[in-house]
Amino acid sequence: MTPWIRRAIGLTAVVAAATSLVLPAxxxxxxxxxxxxxxxxxxxxxxxxxxxxxxxxxxxxxxxxxxxxxxxxxxxxxxxxxxxxxxxxxxxxxxxxxxxxxxxxxxxxxxxxxxxxxxxxxxxxxxxxxxxxxxxxxxxxxxxxxxxxxxxxxxxxxxxxxSYGLICNKPVKSEADMKGKRFRVGAANWARWVTAMGGSPVTMSANEMLEALKQGVVDCIVLSSPEIRNFGLTEVVTDIAMAAPGGxxxxxxxxxxxxxxxxxxxxxxxxxxxxxxxxxxxxxxxxxxxxxxxxxxxxxxxxRIHETDPALVQKSQVFIEQDxxxxxxxxxxxxxxxxxxxxxxxxxxxxxxxxxxxxxxxxxxxxxxxxxxxxxxxxxxxxxxxx
CATH class of the missing domain: 3.40.190.170 (Bacterial extracellular solute-binding protein, family 7)
Incomplete structure (x- = not known):
């Protein structure tokens, strides 16, 4: 670094410091x-x-x-x-x-x-x-x-x-419906719930949910209903059941x-x-x-807005206590x-x-x-x- 560049940098620092004294935050x-x-x-x-x-x-x-x-x-x-x-x-x-x-x-x-x-x-x-x-x-x-x-x-x-429920592209309203299905989850508690109810949890960013549901990468998303609008899911959601899992x-x-x-x-x-x-x-x-x-x-x-099977709701309550x-x-x-x-x-x-x-x-x-x-x-x- 040449001497004049060092002097210029030093002068700039002095000016900046002086300016900060004149103009407090x-x-x-x-x-x-x-x-x-x-x-x-x-x-x-x-x-x-x-x-x-x-x-x-x-x-x-x-x-x-x-x-x-x-x-x-x-x-x-x-x-x-x-x-x-x-x-x-x-x-x-x-x-x-x-x-x-x-x-x-x-x-x-x-x-x-x-x-x-x-x-x-x-x-x-x-x-x-x-x-x-x-x-x-x-x-x-x-x-x-x-x-x-x-x-x-x-x-x-x-x-x-x-509150969170099941936002899906096929009917999922009972434990039997959950078996073999893939569920996008946003946190570990819902992943554990999905596993306990017989499904398979999938973790991905919320920004990827639309394509995942559209392409069949997942069957459902564990989500609150306003997020259907927030993330533009209106066209791909066909079935909703909100009584479980909650949270x-x-x-x-x-x-x-x-x-x-x-x-x-x-x-x-x-x-x-x-x-x-x-x-x-x-x-x-x-x-x-x-x-x-x-x-x-x-x-x-x-x-289709489904009533969740009471047996699934009851099993969820037991799961929550244990969780x-x-x-x-x-x-x-x-x-x-x-x-x-x-x-x-x-x-x-x-x-x-x-x-x-x-x-x-x-x-x-x-x-x-x-x-x-x-x-x-x-x-x-x-x-x-x-x-």
Whole structure:
């Protein structure tokens, strides 16, 4: 390197440093990149837009967020891409990465626990489970924060949808129907359920579901009904049965790159949490609002909506009870989660509390206010994620 190049580089560094002194971070407008691996019309992307709007409002436009739907990073790329700074905020599907997020996934995989909560949670599964999980991670899972930190991320809450059933291209409504069939699953709990009921689980990215069902690579997808619309499956789905297996898919909806988080002012970090709370309320509320609407539309298009065989539902209930121990044992032995059984025991009363809390919720605004009051408002952004 020649002397004049070294001098030029040195001068540039001095100018940059001087500029940073003259223009402190809080005086500069800034735009953050938010990667969501779902299609632009998908409900989580709409939730991401609500996140962006809330952040802009809270900062009077000084901090803005641009949502990149299925463009900047796909679902499989988001975790590492957020870690490496390719995005500033990311929709991180933790169940896709069991080795990186084992403590978080203990609770994610336990979502079929909802079927043990009684009838009053029906139709409100996501409304109860998502805030319960977020509260648990914020308050009772330091190991969860440690594993996010190892991925250079700061956790800002979960999002998720409505209850899972069987979305198929042929009738599958009983245990006999399941035998010999191939089922795309998005997490290990549903893979275990499929195996226990006589089917064969297939793991693939959600972005591949359409072609897999269209080409006959799989016979069914274990999925919630709104995802039929979100992933453009309308033309290939002919048969639906929603009474089993249950559970919901949840994910860290708006994790922030740690370096980005620490570069923001306290007010800007608080604005991101406000945005996260809005998205966390918007997404599950939207899923529950449209789940029956999607089923009605599919029925009008000629799809068959089946009643699930009661024997399959009963066998699923027995499986779920047993699977709570399986989850604890698996994560302890496979991923070294020493507190797995304790975590599930501590989580269950939090979930029960939220099942009760959401019984009187009738609007998204009520839900968002409840979520903010019970969880997000208690996070101290002056210290959270800063060391």
């Amino acid at each position: 809080q005086a500069q407008n800034r735009e953050l990149r938010y990667a969501i691996g779902q299609p632009p019309s998908a409900l989580p992307v709409i939730g991401g837009q609500a996140f962006a709007k809330a952040v802009a409002q809270a900062t009077e436009g000084k901090l803005t967020v641009k949502v990149y739907a299925m463009s900047l990073l796909n679902m499989a790329e988001t975790s590492a891409g957020l870690r490496d700074g390719l995005a500033d905020i990311g929709f991180v599907l933790t169940p896709y990465f069991p080795a990186e997020y084992p403590h978080t996934n203990v609770i994610s995989e336990a979502s079929m626990m909802l079927r043990l909560m009684g009838d009053k949670v029906r139709g409100k599964e996501g409304l109860a489970y998502i805030p319960a999980m977020t509260e648990f991670i914020f308050t009772k899972c330091p190991e969860c924060h440690e594993e996010f930190a190892k991925q250079n991320q700061v956790y800002t809450g979960h999002v998720g949808g409505s 919901i898919f949840s994910t860290a909806g708006s994790n922030v790159n740690m370096r980005v988080w620490r570069s923001l002012t306290n007010e800007q970090r608080a604005a991101l949490l406000r945005g996260a709370s809005v998205a966390a309320a918007n997404v599950p509320f939207a899923y529950h609002r449209v789940e029956n609407e999607v089923l009605d539309q599919m029925k009008k298009r000629g799809a 709570m121990k399986t989850i604890a044992d698996y994560f302890a032995s496979k991923h070294g989660v020493k507190r797995s059984a304790q975590m599930l025991a501590e989580f269950r009363p939090i979930l029960s509390k939220w099942v009760d809390l959401v019984q009187t919720v009738s609007t998204e605004e009520q839900y968002a206010d409840l979520y903010w009051r019970e969880v997000f408002s208690k996070v101290d952004t002056a210290t959270y994620g800063m060391k």
